[in-house]
Amino acid sequence: MDMVHDLDDLRGQVRAWRTAGEHIGCVPTMGNLHEGHLTLVRQALTLASRVVTTVFVNPLQFGPTEDLAAYPSTPEQDQARLTAAGCDLLFAPSVATMYPDGQQVQTRVEVPGVSDILCGASRPGHFIGVATVVCKLFNMVQPDLALFGEKDFQQLLIIRRMAADLAMPVDVIGVPTVRDPDGLAMSSRNAYLTSEERTQAPALYHALSAAAQGLAAGLPVPRVETEAAAALAMAELRPVYVSVRRAADLGEPTAADRELVVLAAAYLGRARLIDNLRVSRPRG
Numbered sequence: 061m062d063m064v065h066d067l068d069d070l071r072g073q074v075r076a077w078r079t080a081g082e083h084i085g086c087v088p089t090m091g092n093l094h095e096g097h098l099t100l101v102r103q104a105l106t107l108a109s110r111v112v113t114t115v116f117v118n119p120l121q122f123g124p125t126e127d128l129a130a131y132p133s134t135p136e137q138d139q140a141r142l143t144a145a146g147c148d149l150l151f152a153p154s155v156a157t158m159y160p161d162g163q164q165v166q167t168r169v170e171v172p173g174v175s176d177i178l179c180g181a182s183r184p185g186h187f188i189g190v191a192t193v194v195c196k197l198f199n200m201v202q203p204d205l206a207l208f209g210e211k212d213f214q215q216l217l218i219i220r221r222m223a224a225d226l227a228m229p230v231d232v233i234g235v236p237t238v239r240d241p242d243g244l245a246m247s248s249r250n251a252y253l254t255s256e257e258r259t260q261a262p263a264l265y266h267a268l269s270a271a272a273q274g275l276a277a278g279l280p281v282p283r284v285e286t287e288a289a290a291a292l293a294m295a296e297l298r299p300v301y302v303s304v305r306r307a308a309d310l311g312e313p314t315a316a317d318r319e320l321v322v323l324a325a326a327y328l329g330r331a332r333l334i335d336n337l338r339v340s341r342p343r344g
Contacts, residue, residue, distance in 0.1 A: 061143040063150040067200060070151050074112075074202055083108045086203035086230075088194060091115040092132040093141050096238035096246035100207040101145045103235050112201050113142055114151045120163055121189025127330075132251045151201065158196060169195045171218045171225070174310055178214050179325060179334065182300050190215055191222050198223070198230050205231040209238070211245045213321060213336045217310060237335070239265070245335045252331040261328055263295030264335050267302070271322045272339040275304065281313060284322070292326050297333070300325040307338055318343065 064070050077084060085108030087100045097113075104111045115138055122128040135152070142150055159166050168188050174180075175187035198206065208216045213234075220232045238246045243265035244258075253261055271288040275281070281304045288302040306313050307321040323336040 061139070061147050061150060063139060063152060065152055065154065065157065067153070067157060070112075070149075070200060073149055077110050078202075082110045084201070084203045084205075085111045086197070086201045086206040087111065087113045087147075088197050088206065088208070089113060089115055090117045090131065090248065091138050092134050092248040092251065093138045094238075094246045094248065094250075096209055096211065098141060098145045099238050100209060100235055101142065101147050103233075104205070104207050105146050107205055107207075107233070108203075110148045111146075112149045112151055112203065113147045114153075114197050114201065116153055116158060116193065116197075118158070118189055118193040119155060120159070120166065120168075120192055121186050123183060123185065126183075127249075127252075132248055158193065166192065168192050169222060169226075171221050174214065174218055174221060177310060178301060178303060178305075178323060180214070182325065187215070187218050191218060194219050195222060195226070195228075198228055203230055205233055207233045207235055209236075210234045211237040211247065211335060213323060214310060243269070245333075247333070249331050249333070252329065254329060257329045257331070260295055260297065261331075261333060263292060263297055264324060264326055264333050267291040267295075268322055268324055268335055268337045271302070271304070272337045275320060275322065275339045275341050278342055288322070288324065292324070297326040297328050300327065300332070317341070 085104035087104055089097050117131050169191040170188050171191050180187050216234045223230050223232050242262040244262045267288045271284045274284045285302050289299045292299045302324045304322045306317050307319040318341050320341055321336050321338050325334045
């Protein structure tokens, strides 16, 4: 696997692949790679002849009191894991490469509506930062397809909407959440958990599982949301939200909607955990 830091080097390699008729996949990440990320890389390798993984901790998507300075970084381990997974190219740009004129004057990309709810409501500006950096990475790498984990379900829908609205020739593909054996969704921020908190953390998955079962059994949405939030609090997690939404667009579900997703965010110690489960609701 090769690694480049500069845009000219990236474009030179991509240009050579294009000339050779290669099909290019992209896996954008913020590093500290785990099995969830590597699953995306391996899936990309089944869909494209060349795969570029990007590692960039994007300051534009962190709020002023969030964990930018403490975000876990493991560059040597990341490089070794990507090499073992079969990745062709690692693009690891600096902040200066991504924002050469500074963040304050950086053009921003906003996907209205779907960016303003759920995690967007509790992290103002976060998804503007996400959409902006992913838009830039798509323009830099110019992939045919890009893969994202469904754990970040709202992010996935925002990127799909952005790509469609801006007529980007990129197929945005969601890959099912990768979990530890006890159900906890893999996340770089799990590194913040103490050993005791790690034993508590699967309560998020269990609460969502119970909520999904309740929806599948026909229980009303408000009851499902209330019971899931109470289960999180009982497990000593601090819920930010528990919400049942339409899977297609994260709109508020009506009685006629069948394909739903139950999403939650909660704090456990320093870690902000998010997760979701899809569910098909029975016809009344």
